[in-house]
Amino acid sequence: MCGIAGLWSPTRYSAETESQAAKMADTLYHRGPDGRGFHFDPDNGLAMIHTRLSIIGLNAGDQPIYGREEDGTGNLVLTANGEFYDYKRLRGLLRTDGYEFNTKSDSEIALKLYDKHGLDFIDQLRGEFAFTIFDKEKQQLILVRDRFGIRPLFYHLGDNGFFWGSEMKAMLAHPDVSREVCPKAQLHQMMQVMVPGMTLFKDIKALKPGHMLIVTRKGDDFEVEERRYWDAEFPLDGQHDELPDEEHIENVRAALVESITFRLEADVPVACYLSGGIDSCSIIGMAAAIQQSPVKAFTISFDDDRYDEAHIATEMAEKAGADQDILTLKAEDLYGKNFEDAVYYSERTFYNTLGVAKMLMSKHVRNVGYKVVITGEGSDELFGGYAQFKADLFLHDPEYAATPAAEDMRKRNAIFSGSVLAETQISHPAFEEVMGFTPSWIQPWMLTLERIKPLLSDEFKAKLGDYDPIAAIAYSLDKSMLDGRHVLDKVQYSWIKTMLEGQILNWGGDRVDMANSLESRPAFLDHHVAEMAMRIPPHVRVRDGIEKWVVREAMKHVLPEVLYKREKFAFMAPPAHTDKKKAAEIDKLIAKWLSSEKIAKHGIFDEDKLTTSIEEYRKSDDHAANTRKDIILNHAIALHAMEDLLGAA
Structure with missing residues (x-):
């Protein structure tokens, strides 16, 4: 690296x-x-x-x-x-x-x-x-x-x-x-x-x-x-590899063993990130079996039980005989200079302070003496793991549409309403043209855009003219890679081409790991694993509403039962409005980077409208609305800070 x-x-x-x-x-x-x-x-x-x-x-x-x-x-x-x-x-x-x-x-x-x-x-x-x-x-x-x-x-x-x-x-x-x-x-x-x-x-x-x-x-x-030279090419609908379940399961297991084996090779010790998800837990279990010795596992713990998965990670660590190291992060850790440093290294804004948390974890890992970690990114993208993907299955695939799982899923994921899940359905003609529907993963960000537009200054809106960012995203996708594909393949492809690289692998991956000279190796994103996964039929990736079914079955022998049965839970840091200490910390960043002087200098926002919006946010107790305001504030602070931090202002 x-x-x-x-x-x-x-x-x-x-x-x-x-x-x-x-x-x-x-x-x-x-x-x-x-x-x-x-x-x-x-x-x-x-x-x-x-x-x-x-x-x-x-x-x-x-x-x-x-x-x-x-x-x-x-x-x-x-x-x-x-x-x-x-x-x-x-x-x-x-x-x-x-x-x-x-x-x-x-x-x-x-x-x-x-x-x-x-x-x-x-x-x-x-x-x-x-x-x-x-x-x-x-x-x-x-x-x-x-x-x-x-x-x-x-x-x-x-x-x-x-x-x-x-x-x-x-x-x-x-x-x-x-x-x-x-x-x-x-x-x-x-x-x-x-x-x-x-x-x-x-x-x-x-x-x-x-x-x-x-x-x-x-x-x-x-x-x-x-x-x-390469693309995530899913087969046409009906042309997936129709094999017995056990063969799919064994293929996944064998591909992951090979990928993890390669990623354990180094002339320095290799550790693993361990959250409460089946992806990192699977890697820990497989790595322990491959090297036949305890694996060093690093876990992030948040000071909010609703978002914390450390207890599940600990159960996995105990099952695998891993040497677990837990880094507990508090409100003040996720803001201030740490927030600014994450912006500097990521060179882009982020909606959630998870990137700050991962940057602090990479620093801790390096301080302990490790240069390399194996990570679980990519499994959700390749095996249909996100709630947004399932939402589209329930909406657009007749095989899933009649099941009660959609409403159950929304109830279980209510805490993420306003962030990764949209509060209401929304569509856009460009996505309808390119994909045949507007994918659920982009709808929260379309709603965020609708809440941003009224806050923009007239000067900034004049620079944009009639530019439509949603259309630009939709038309950036290669329609030939979407036509004739199953709905699950379409949403996975569209996410891989946008959010995987722009978010997951950026401020959730390389940029915050390498901020502290730590090399991360995502085993699921080995292209041999990916090409095999894309040929697995949708009903094997998601079965009876269970996401990543084939991965669960392939890893059943290494996962604790509670995790094997657990629904995907989005890994993110608690938003600022969920805690008074966090609210106080983001207020300090607002005072520093969204001052009258800074707003005037950058010319993005109408100061009066932005100030009114912030005051409404401070008084509101609407979780979904405040989560979206948290997102807007994180982006606004980072945008105003970035040019100065990068020395480009």
Whole structure:
């Protein structure tokens, strides 16, 4: 795990370039505190930057890594962030083809595979990664991001050259990168859902998951091609793998054993995150069985019993014989500077302080002495785990529509009304066109948008014009991947392409883990597991209203009975309005970042309307309405803080 950045600027390369590259590297120290490396090529106007977190090949994995060496610099140069699994087998195969390896790093296989296969090399890479390869002979720079976007990668193409980085702050450290904020992106962040590829800054883009960017020099200019190499492709309805239940169950079990086995491999100790959900509990159980020794398990506990799952996690830890470490978080922990730090590292807003909690957990894990954790993200996305997914099954699939489970589910999940579940049904014509219905997962954010619009300033609304953010999200989806698919596949696909990368893997994953130099490895998001899961029939993923049925059955032998039978419970931190101490802490952030001066400076909100809304929130006892106001306040505070925190204001 590492940080990468760089610039390719043939017309602007100067004596200052190397010192500017050092400043870019400084911003990524948290991603790679164990060392840094540079490749400077004045003749081509190129600087490549790497900051290292040593996990594999501790004493022989420095980067950049060179290939086809002729003059000491090489015609191929690699900087990589992430892990490539099954690399030992691939190294063996490449050696039989005459390739020699200069390091013990897993990253070097990407360079050799590219040399052998060209751009088709990506099909053989397995893992979570973001990397760049410079091909001097072809005058090409290739940027690649893993299939789900587990690792971040951003880029900027402007008059002064091409820039890239694991985090935007690396690019913003260079004076030639535009800092102009995008009003459309600000609106999207206030309603939680981003358009894939969009960032807060108008001229900085995120490389989309499953894509590569091919940048070719044409004189003093660049030609840029974005190419999709993988997508979450569900089969047409009726063309899933119809197998006996036991075969599906065994396939899931075998795929997860292989994935977890790969992710346990490192030259440093590997721990696991453990919540009260079946995903992390399954990983703990399997990891203990695979390595046949106790697993270190880290659990977050909240000071609100309605949101706390630590007691269930403890039962799992005891069953697996894990060494459990519980971090208890209180109201004051989730706000103040910790809130601001989570914004700084995430580089986006968040609706819930879960991201702050996970950042504090990553700090604790590192303090205890671990650099790597295996996590459970991705199971809900691939096996139909979210309540929103089931809601659409109950609404749009005749097989489920007649069951009483829908109303029962809403009653059991009432605490999440106003956040991940909408209080009322709402639709949008763009989603009706693209998907045939408006998915339940986006409806809460549509309602949030409706509550934000009246608070916006006239100046900000004028910048937006007639822009429709919901339509932009809907039309960003590839309709060919939705047509003819089952309703469950449609909602899973639409979530994977938006919320998984933009939320779960961002402020709920890599960005807050790497804030403290901690590498997280989500075992369910191995693409071999994913491709198998997408072919499992919907009625095997969700059966009789039971989400992730096939995972439960596959993991039945390692799960406590209470967890095996338990319905999915959204993992989130208690909202501010649920506790007087939390309310007091968010009030401090409101005073700091939503002052008259700040509101006037940013021009997003009408001050009088926002102030009135905040006062109504403080007096209200409506849980759903206040939960939505909590969301708006979290976003508003973060938006006003972000530019200052990133040094871009």
